[in-house]
Amino acid sequence: MWQRIIALAIKEFQALLRDPKSRFVIVGPPLIQLLVFSFAATFDLSNIPIAVYNQDGGQAAQALVARFEGSGHFKSVANIQRESEISRVIDDQKALMVLNIGPRFEADLLSNQPATVQLIIDGRNSNTAAIALSYANTLVADFNTQWQTSHPLRAPPSVIVTRAWFNPNLESRWFIVPGIVAILMLVVVMVVTALSVAREREQGTFDQLLVTPLHPVEILIGKAIPGFVIGFTEGSIIIFLAVKAFAVPFEGHLLTLYIGMGLFLLSAIGIGLMISALATTLQQAVLGVFLFLVPAIILSGFATPIANMPPFVQDLTLINPMRYFMIILRGIFLEGSSFQSLQNQFWPLALIGIVTLAAAGWLFRHRMN
Amino acid sequence: MSSPTPRRGSGWMRMGGLIRKESLQIIRDPSSIAIAFLLPVVLLLIFGYGVSLNAKHIPLAFVADAPDMESAALYASFNHSTYFSPQIAPNLATATRWLLNRRVDAIVHLPSDFAAQLSTANQSAPLQVIVNGIDANQARLTQAYIQAGWQSWLTNRTQAAGQSAHQPVELAARIWFNPELRSRDYLVPGLIAVIMTLIGALLTALVMAREWERGTLEALMVTPVQINELLIGKLVPYFVLGMGGMALSVAMAVWLFGVPFLGSWWILVLTSALFLLTALGMGLFISIVARNQFVASLIAIITTFLPAFMLSGFIFDIGSMPGWLQNLTYLVSARYFIVILHTLFLAGDVAAILWPNTLAMLAIAVFFIAASRRKIRKSLE
CATH class of the missing domain: 3.40.1710.10 (abc type-2 transporter like domain)
Known part of the structure; x- marks a missing residue:
């Protein structure tokens, strides 16, 4: 039995790797994408363009502006002289925000009146706007603390002392790079497995395969092996690069990670083969891959948290293998999660894998046309 | 092309025939129709309701x-x-x-x-x-x-306690265009660009590759059909399909998700058509280069959806990326369309935003269609 399976797996590899173009598209793009997306995917803003409308011009106002410019998050691109210029700067997206310091700023400050600073923000991209606003709030709070200590006023009754665990500097790259590992593995494995049966169907060779002495289970294993080998190889390379090139901490055990990877590959290959068995043409298989891939990525918690989704969408994510793999990867990379603490992520992956593989095997036999 | 073969029938007739042939093919295999209409509805529904950056509870x-x-x-x-x-x-x-x-x-x-x-x-x-x-x-x-x-x-x-409670400096933030920072108002227009990149490229990425694989392209080449007619014949039916999908997506954004639309409709139609051409042109180019459906579909996934998602400013701010990467984003047509959509939906007709981004899309569309034309001729000679 194993001889036949191995022969089939070798044939699958040959079909996949014979053509130099397909050899390249399986290996090259994931590595390039890891590089590109890891740099691209960050929520940490730098060089946000701001315009300053400083009507006061005194020392305190300059100190506040200097605080914005010196933070590294903001870059002053224009000095505004008139109120009417504000809307032009914002509308044309020359600046994301306008810092409007009123003419009585320093006088209010010194006379212990509330000195109001107006901030006008372009809300077209509401996420960027919210992050920029939170930076501005922090800068003003720092300014206030300094002002209170340098000017003999009473001490504030309470202060906040914040610590962030697992990611003390709140670098979003640490959060994003493990997610990219999962995405790239999923894309490669889905393409390799989902198109394999559909291609044979379209060319008519799948019927020939079915009349050979190969049992459907053997066909299933033979078709799954290339996915495993390619998935493990690429996953290992990508993880190595994530740790070495992007300096993402790796706190957990490699063995736990590989168990998680194996179970994830099992479920991804199961879904891929199921799509492949359902499709009659290659085009339908590609469509199926997309219909699965895009929601699987967006509803995985990769960029937007699952907890923010409405309850029925949260329930839907329970059948998404990416959801579990994201938690496994981030847990092992950043928290050093143990095998026991990830159990509740492991068994759903195994379940999805077994169910989809069984369905694919059944479909091989019963979907003849 | 070089031999002056006697032409039968006018160019328009031949093109009409090609368009009909391609349309029939679309109707017979419903997967293209599913790509154009089902995919945007499903994706917009899932994302429109599912994706939110506003944390609650x-x-x-x-x-x-x-x-x-x-x-x-x-x-x-x-x-x-x-x-x-x-x-x-x-x-x-x-x-x-x-x-x-x-x-x-x-x-x-x-x-x-x-x-x-x-x-x-x-x-x-x-x-x-x-x-x-x-x-x-x-x-x-x-x-x-x-x-x-x-x-x-x-x-x-x-x-x-009867004391004054103010901080020395108080920040009064006013957020224009989206005062409540509803993330849906910016995610939904962005999603339209991401989804249409995918659909436009997918629709055409496979068609030429399929003809290469089956050898029917060579058969088509020996007929009096000219390359321009062939390309237009391939593009027109998918353009019509794609615009249908686009109209559906915009309608859902406005009436289902309640995103305000402040710009002009005719500008939206014009820029959408141009954007769709960039996506279709890219798909066409991929299918001519790849010549095989497996490679074409993988390239389409890698070069369309993921860049449109990650490098377009849809979620991740372009200005915060390293310089070399910012230069790379100029090649992603979704980048321009997202800015146009955000402005048309939330801010209105701002000429200073619309012009440069429209021209950039025009350049990309012309590039891909011209490159497809060159490539297809070269590969035959």
Whole structure:
């Protein structure tokens, strides 16, 4: 039995790797994408363009502006002289925000009146706007603390002392790079497995395969092996690069990670083969891959948290293998999660894998046309 | 092409025939129609409802080592906010375990001498906050929300004591175009661009590759059909399909998701058509280069959806990327269309935004269609 399976797996590899173009598209793009997306995917803003409308011009106002410019998050691109210029700067997206310091700023400050600073923000991209606003709030709070200590006023009754665990500097790259590992593995494995049966169907060779002495289970294993080998190889390379090139901490055990990877590959290959068995043409298989891939990525918690989704969408994510793999990867990379603490992520992956593989095997036999 | 073969019938007739042939093919295999109409509906529904960056009811552990009136007031301040659902933890060890189990995302801890320091004039009572920093973006938002809850408690407290409660400098933020920062208003127009990139490229990426694979392209070449006619014949039916999908997506954005639309409709139609041409042209180019459906579909996935998602400014700010990467984003046509859509939906017709981005899309569309034309001729000679 194993001889036949191995022969089939070798044939699958040959079909996949014979053509130099397909050899390249399986290996090259994931590595390039890891590089590109890891740099691209960050929520940490730098060089946000701001315009300053400083009507006061005194020392305190300059100190506040200097605080914005010196933070590294903001870059002053224009000095505004008139109120009417504000809307032009914002509308044309020359600046994301306008810092409007009123003419009585320093006088209010010194006379212990509330000195109001107006901030006008372009809300077209509401996420960027919210992050920029939170930076501005922090800068003003720092300014206030300094002002209170340098000017003999009473001490504030309470202060906040914040610590962030697992990611003390709140670098979003640490959060994003493990997610990219999962995405790239999923894309490669889905393409390799989902198109394999559909291609044979379209060319008519799948019927020939079915009349050979190969049992459907053997066909299933033979078709799954290339996915495993390619998935493990690429996953290992990508993880190595994530740790070495992007300096993402790796706190957990490699063995736990590989168990998680194996179970994830099992479920991804199961879904891929199921799509492949359902499709009659290659085009339908590609469509199926997309219909699965895009929601699987967006509803995985990769960029937007699952907890923010409405309850029925949260329930839907329970059948998404990416959801579990994201938690496994981030847990092992950043928290050093143990095998026991990830159990509740492991068994759903195994379940999805077994169910989809069984369905694919059944479909091989019963979907003849 | 070089031999002056006698032509039968006019170019228009031949093109009409080609368009009909391609349309029939589309109708017979319903997967193209599914790509154009089903895919945008399904994706917009899932994302429009599913994707949100506005956190609500963040689980929070609240620990007071010595519970009293002050800590009860602070707890109430968090409890009233829709951002939090606070749970009282008996001690810090329990709260820590909750944080590790992901039962809560943050801990607010009042040490036992909190009340004493609060009432001493020259001392500031430290409120300890621990957040789970794994999701850095959410952690930062959580911090900001906690600070706001703490601030409102502090203001109430000083006002009740008859003191003035202001900070030296107070920030008054006004957010234009989206005052409540509803993330859906910016995500949905962005999604339209991401989805249409995918659909436009997918529609055409496979058609030429399929003809190469089956050898029917060579058969088509020996007929009097010219290359221009062939390309137009391939593009027109998919363009019509794609515009249908686009219209459906925009209608859903406006009527289902209630995103305000402040710009002009005719500008939207014009820029959408141009954007679709860039996506179709790219798909066509891929299918001519790849010549095989497997390679074509993989390239289409890699070069369309993921860049449109990651490099277009849809979620991740382009200005914060390293310089070499910012240059790379100029090649992603979704980048221009997203800016146009955000402006048309939320701000109105801003000429200074619309012109440069439209021209950039025009350049990309011309490039891909011209490149397809060159490539197809070369590969035949």
